[in-house]
Amino acid sequence: MNITLERESLLRPLQAVGSVVERRQTLPILSNILFSIDGGKLTLTGTDLEVEMVAQLPVETPDSGDITLPAKKFIDICRALPENARLDLKLEQDKAIIRSGRSRFTLATMPAAEFPNIDPIESPLEFSISQQQLKKLIEQTQFSMAQQDVRYYLNGLMLELSQNVLRAVATDGHRLAVCEVDAELPITEPRQVILPRKGVTELMRLLEESETTARIQLGENHIRVELPDISFTSKLIDGKFPDYQQVIPKDPARIVTCERQPLYEALHRAAVLSNEKYRGMRLTLSANQLKATVHNPEQEEAEEELEVSYDGDEFEIGFNVSYFLDALSALKSDQVTIGMIDANHSCLIQGNEDHNSRYVIMPMRL
Amino acid sequence: MAILHVDMDAFYASVEVRENPALAGRPVIVGGAAEGRGVVAAASYAARKFGVHSAMPMARALRLCPDAVQLPPRLALYSEISQQIRAIFARYTPEIEPLSLDEAFLDVTASETLFGSPVTIARRIKQDIRDELSLVASVGIAPNKFLAKIASDLDKPDGLVEVPTDGIQVFLDPLPVTRLWGVGKVTGGEFDRLGIKTIAQVRGLSREFLQREFGKFGLHLWELAHGRDPRPVVSDHQAKSISMENTFAVDVGDKAILRAWLMDMGEQVAYRLRRQDFYGRTVQIKLRFADFKTLTRAHTLDTATRSTREICQAALTLLDDALSVTSAPVRLLGVGVTGLCDEPPVQQGDLFAGGETAPDKQRELDELADAINNRFGKQQLRRGGGFH
Numbered sequence: 129m130n131i132t133l134e135r136e137s138l139l140r141p142l143q144a145v146g147s148v149v150e151r152r153q154t155l156p157i158l159s160n161i162l163f164s165i166d167g168g169k170l171t172l173t174g175t176d177l178e179v180e181m182v183a184q185l186p187v188e189t190p191d192s193g194d195i196t197l198p199a200k201k202f203i204d205i206c207r208a209l210p211e212n213a214r215l216d217l218k219l220e221q222d223k224a225i226i227r228s229g230r231s232r233f234t235l236a237t238m239p240a241a242e243f244p245n246i247d248p249i250e251s252p253l254e255f256s257i258s259q260q261q262l263k264k265l266i267e268q269t270q271f272s273m274a275q276q277d278v279r280y281y282l283n284g285l286m287l288e289l290s291q292n293v294l295r296a297v298a299t300d301g302h303r304l305a306v307c308e309v310d311a312e313l314p315i316t317e318p319r320q321v322i323l324p325r326k327g328v329t330e331l332m333r334l335l336e337e338s339e340t341t342a343r344i345q346l347g348e349n350h351i352r353v354e355l356p357d358i359s360f361t362s363k364l365i366d367g368k369f370p371d372y373q374q375v376i377p378k379d380p381a382r383i384v385t386c387e388r389q390p391l392y393e394a395l396h397r398a399a400v401l402s403n404e405k406y407r408g409m410r411l412t413l414s415a416n417q418l419k420a421t422v423h424n425p426e427q428e429e430a431e432e433e434l435e436v437s438y439d440g441d442e443f444e445i446g447f448n449v450s451y452f453l454d455a456l457s458a459l460k461s462d463q464v465t466i467g468m469i470d471a472n473h474s475c476l477i478q479g480n481e482d483h484n485s486r487y488v489i490m491p492m493r494l
Numbered sequence: 495m496a497i498l499h500v501d502m503d504a505f506y507a508s509v510e511v512r513e514n515p516a517l518a519g520r521p522v523i524v525g526g527a528a529e530g531r532g533v534v535a536a537a538s539y540a541a542r543k544f545g546v547h548s549a550m551p552m553a554r555a556l557r558l559c560p561d562a563v564q565l566p567p568r569l570a571l572y573s574e575i576s577q578q579i580r581a582i583f584a585r586y587t588p589e590i591e592p593l594s595l596d597e598a599f600l601d602v603t604a605s606e607t608l609f610g611s612p613v614t615i616a617r618r619i620k621q622d623i624r625d626e627l628s629l630v631a632s633v634g635i636a637p638n639k640f641l642a643k644i645a646s647d648l649d650k651p652d653g654l655v656e657v658p659t660d661g662i663q664v665f666l667d668p669l670p671v672t673r674l675w676g677v678g679k680v681t682g683g684e685f686d687r688l689g690i691k692t693i694a695q696v697r698g699l700s701r702e703f704l705q706r707e708f709g710k711f712g713l714h715l716w717e718l719a720h721g722r723d724p725r726p727v728v729s730d731h732q733a734k735s736i737s738m739e740n741t742f743a744v745d746v747g748d749k750a751i752l753r754a755w756l757m758d759m760g761e762q763v764a765y766r767l768r769r770q771d772f773y774g775r776t777v778q779i780k781l782r783f784a785d786f787k788t789l790t791r792a793h794t795l796d797t798a799t800r801s802t803r804e805i806c807q808a809a810l811t812l813l814d815d816a817l818s819v820t821s822a823p824v825r826l827l828g829v830g831v832t833g834l835c836d837e838p839p840v841q842q843g844d845l846f847a848g849g850e851t852a853p854d855k856q857r858e859l860d861e862l863a864d865a866i867n868n869r870f871g872k873q874q875l876r877r878g879g880g881f882h
Contacts, residue, residue: 302842375845406840490843
């Protein structure tokens, strides 16, 4: 096996594939990247057994063959080579020799046969969606995913497929984010799958703000997203996502409407003096006025007043100010509506111009 | 500073005699059964004449005093009376540090203008206890805890000993070194070897010498020998932890039995947290094995709690972890909560916390259990063993 590669065309797919390779591995082969050459194509594969990333690029060689190279070292070498460098990669017994200009590296290899492959997805459900839309779904919700929660099914993003809508839902049990886009899906029964947190982060990195399509395959235990030049496969979390519909307030009695940006800025300032751990904030509502008060264990206090549209009774409720800021910065509308039932029930925040994203936050008892 | 050390005389035994006047004057021993490796928890003065004292194996006590009336301890009763005694203390000062059911330190420094001299206060407390509870207490009065504790013990029963600020050395000097706090068999033997028998002799030694002989502990001894003890009275409302432990009559190797005991004690610790209006953040367990090796494990919760369920769950997880590496029989099991605060923790609501594990539901359950137990006696209502 003997190929010549251009640093500039190699670097991007290599880094994408390398990003799933974990620094610390129990299985030595998992710190390597699989290189397969066949029919004028180089296929790069990286995996952590949960997420697999496969990239392809054309190469000019009549050779074919497979080998694995240590991911981090190979990437570091490519990165450190000068721009527009050319690399010659050649196998000699169980070593790989890389030559570029006056540089020469000998890397240890491991046999390709040991590299774990995710089997092809059997009879998958297939559909397409623009990269842009898929990106939006993730962007608008991913910050609400749980992290290392014992309720393992919360440590990911739930994708809900129904005939005309593709919906993403994330929750850590304290707040919840829902975003939906229109889509033509070839199904009759709605279906839910949960993507693990790491897969979500990796996929997000691959997606671009473009109209090009992402082709999605859904199997029993895996999801695959095929993008031009790169394909992403992830295991699904085997678990039942909680009934999210049930916690979205249906008809909240207390409605506040206001401009998003000034509210965000006011809460952002107040948050400076919140308790670093609990991030508690008290909202006091009275006729057309919202007051946010925040204090910390050092007895320092912040108070912000804001004119809003509100015609309900005087009312107090506590929140984690970070959850509020996350929702307000994800929303793109100029005007937002906050719907509340009482101080013990979840509250709903959504944009007035864009109803695709909704945020639910559970209050705090202060 | 005016510190009182109040020590009930033969507390458990005196309570039993009070409850059954026919026992008056007879040797009474309260403690576990001799067959179950029981020890003497308390002995009446009539029994003490035979050489019986607390912490002695019951089997030996009965050999010394075969005619003794042996009674099993009734801790719930003693604890109730202990509360009544504390209520009497509270008339004279809020600064009460209970050491156990039958002894406590009281700081009465600030009470003098209201109730008179420390001696007057001590007399009134003794009188109140005698009039209202038909029990006898001994009291030591001193400028610090160390001296007060020695003083209460010097003239038992029904003692009242004051150590005046200008008479500390006169009081301490003739006492044997074993009266110094922390001097037991080992250090006592060391002093013996050095030919030192009285506190006066310890005082005669230099700080440097004591430090060389006993390390940091030597400096502590030097301070004590001079009658100095800086430790303040830490009252219940400043308590740092609430805990409970139990030594088994027979070592327990069965995990299910240990779990059941732990839940029982966890429930009582949670109950005491609620009654004293505390929340605790760190749950810890203590295991002592047959070979006296002791192991403690602690878990800090996200937010402070007083919920029976949360405390028991954390304790059980710690127990399971600890027992996953050993299956040695357990001699002593304890559970406690530290990191106490008296403000309710900030509580982030949970979107999906419906059902019986919801914090609100658990609080209602705890309140209901407390109400029933307060009314009908402790431990009428307990949790089933359904936690996992």
